Amino acid sequence: MTQTWSPRRVAILGASGLTGAGLAHQLSLSDDYDEILLFDLKQNVLQAHAIDMREAQIVAGRTRARLVVVPLDRAAEQEPVDLVVFAASLPETPDGTREAFLQGNLGVLDAVRPAIEALAGETGLVMIVTNPADVLATCLAHTSGIHPARIFGYCLNDSARFIAAISRELQVDPGRLDALVIGEHGDGQVLVWSGVTLDGAPLALDAAQRARIDADARGWFRRWSDLRPGRSSGWTTPVGSARTIAQLAAGVPVPVAVWRRDGDSNDSHTTLLAVVRDGAVVPTPLDYLDDAERAAVDEASAALADKALRAAALTH
Known part of the structure; x- marks a missing residue:
């Protein structure tokens, strides 16, 4: 019997950046999620984002989703989640190429791969939002213990x-x-x-x-x-990532x-x-x-x- 996927708990790596924070904000205003775990090296920015988002929830009248700020080095201590979102990225540079951007972000992905594996556990799905999402998803499939069919990339x-x-x-x-x-x-x-x-x-x-x-x-x-x-x-x-999920x-x-x-x-x-x-x-x-x-x-x-x-x- 086919089981319905219901991502009640979501972890976002790179949640202080424009894309990661934007997705966290989108999810926090939905009643479909119980807990959103926010990870990033920039703890001060992340804490500020969380305060702002919690107040936005009050204004919007959508306070079901609980926002939790977690240090990146404590990812392995968390219970596995239903969905891990990789949104961490190096800043885009003027005149940069897709190939150079790929190499930089692949290095970021390699650095947080242990955290992704720990948070995904045995059954969680992994969504790659960082560009190029399709190539990075394939690289993660080859370098991690996560089954390739549990990894997907955002492309809307x-x-x-x-x-x-x-x-x-x-x-x-x-x-x-x-x-x-x-x-x-x-x-x-x-x-x-x-x-x-x-x-x-x-x-x-x-x-x-x-x-x-x-x-x-x-x-x-x-x-x-x-x-x-x-x-x-x-x-x-x-917006597109929230819709995709x-x-x-x-x-x-x-x-x-x-x-x-x-x-x-x-x-x-x-x-x-x-x-x-x-x-x-x-x-x-x-x-x-x-x-x-x-x-x-x-x-x-x-x-x-x-x-x-x-x-x-x-x-x-």
């Missing part, structure tokens, strides 16, 4: 950016659109043109429209880097970087629609894709596996 932002690009092209409210991006978070992202809808009906786009939308969606990282903000997307990611708990398929095995050396965490089933995050059947999209997903999986192996080799 790519779909939001695809919808925004379609909205700009067609000059329609993005709330009327639905669209999905799977594959890799980066160059190998797969825009699922066959699944684009407007007001719930399939939307046909001509080649010129697709080319402009594709360039718009794929150009997001360059445009963001050109702004030199020195930070990540600190509003979209917390809620949908997985409700049994609703949601795009996440999920463990995908092909029987060869291309095992990796590839973004696909997935659900939680019997304590594991598993992809749904790929019947929502056409043949070209399936082939593109296979290429993305192979590229992700290669990036994870090269990143691990450089780190170790």
Whole structure:
């Protein structure tokens, strides 16, 4: 019998940063959680965040979730939780590359891996929010004792950016659109043109429209880097992460970087629609894709596996 996943206790590593604190705030305003454990090296900032969030709970009238600040070196002393969120990250630097960002954040992940393993215990799931979430999830699968199917990566932002690009092209409210991006978070992202809808009906786009939308969606990282903000997307990611957790708990398929095995050396965490089933995050059947999209997903999986192996080799 399939068991329902209910993440009542959540631990967030990197909870003083923009993304981690934002997610903690989102979860703290929901009645779906009993306890949110907050970990970070910056204890003063974390304590201040916790005071602020507790008062925000009072203002919002949502005080069920208990916020607990825990020193990072005491993670192993805690009872295992239902969900561990890795949100710690090095600051983004102007003109930085995805590859350099990967190496830096892989070092952060390695440093807190014992804490993640202790907090996840035998059954907890692990959500990677830090970028690049798909490659880091694959690296964690190879270097930890946590089963790969219990690890998943946050990837909803790519779909939001695809919808925004379609909205700009067609000059329609993005709330009327639905669209999905799977594959890799980066160059190998797969825009699922066959699944684009407007007001719930399939939307046909001509080649010129697709080319402009594709360039718009794929150009997001360059445009963001050109702004030199020195930070990540600190509003979209917390809201999207909270939504991802809620949908997985409700049994609703949601795009996440999920463990995908092909029987060869291309095992990796590839973004696909997935659900939680019997304590594991598993992809749904790929019947929502056409043949070209399936082939593109296979290429993305192979590229992700290669990036994870090269990143691990450089780190170790």
